[in-house]
Amino acid sequence: MNTLLPPNLHEGHVAEEDDPDIDDSLAIPDVDHREVIKDELRKLTSKPPPRAYQGYRLWEIVRRFLDAEDIKIDLNAYLREVLANDRVKPQRQPVCPPDGESRRQAKKRQYALTQELFRKNRTRSARRVLDGDADSKVEDPSGFLEEWREIMERVVPASVSPNVQRPRQVIDPMFLITVMDIKMAMLPSNSASGPDGFSAKELRKAPVTALQVFLNLLMLQK
Numbered sequence: 001m002n003t004l005l006p007p008n009l010h011e012g013h014v015a016e017e018d019d020p021d022i023d024d025s026l027a028i029p030d031v032d033h034r035e036v037i038k039d040e041l042r043k044l045t046s047k048p049p050p051r052a053y054q055g056y057r058l059w060e061i062v063r064r065f066l067d068a069e070d071i072k073i074d075l076n077a078y079l080r081e082v083l084a085n086d087r088v089k090p091q092r093q094p095v096c097p098p099d100g101e102s103r104r105q106a107k108k109r110q111y112a113l114t115q116e117l118f119r120k121n122r123t124r125s126a127r128r129v130l131d132g133d134a135d136s137k138v139e140d141p142s143g144f145l146e147e148w149r150e151i152m153e154r155v156v157p158a159s160v161s162p163n164v165q166r167p168r169q170v171i172d173p174m175f176l177i178t179v180m181d182i183k184m185a186m187l188p189s190n191s192a193s194g195p196d197g198f199s200a201k202e203l204r205k206a207p208v209t210a211l212q213v214f215l216n217l218l219m220l221q222k
Contacts, residue, residue: 006168041066043211045213050207053082061075061078062217083198083206083214120192
């Protein structure tokens, strides 16, 4: 953790305009964020790089950046070659229902296909269900709608929570990224891959120090 700043600064507070109702202790001092991130990069790269994910290559890019060299092309190449997966998996052929399949077996097969599609692409899974040609099981549509109208339009006594004043916190997206920030933002392993084909499962295998160095270096490229 960076020792140059108070602990509450790592939570991402942003200084507000002068307001007598705001506690001055919540305001951030005027700090050069770029220099804070550079100091952290110097500290991180002073230690040996991780062997995985070509840590030595990333460390060298950081050192060149700290020496005021233009490293955008090299950083982009590192991203494409190390933190991306351009391999396109072959499309599965649709599974044809076997002859003599019972209704129960068909339901189980459709449920398994929906589960697999939901795991890979939730949007397509939802569209498949909503746009499907399954017949409605509602025997009396008018009575069905009337029953739900009564439920949705029923007046319910409102329960008002007590108004508790809490100091407002605003996230500063351009501040130093810590290991804790990365761990809190990490997606579950079964999340679908992004446009680059790099899955959350693969991302979790990357050394967190390498991710911290890469993300903070990326922040300084604006």
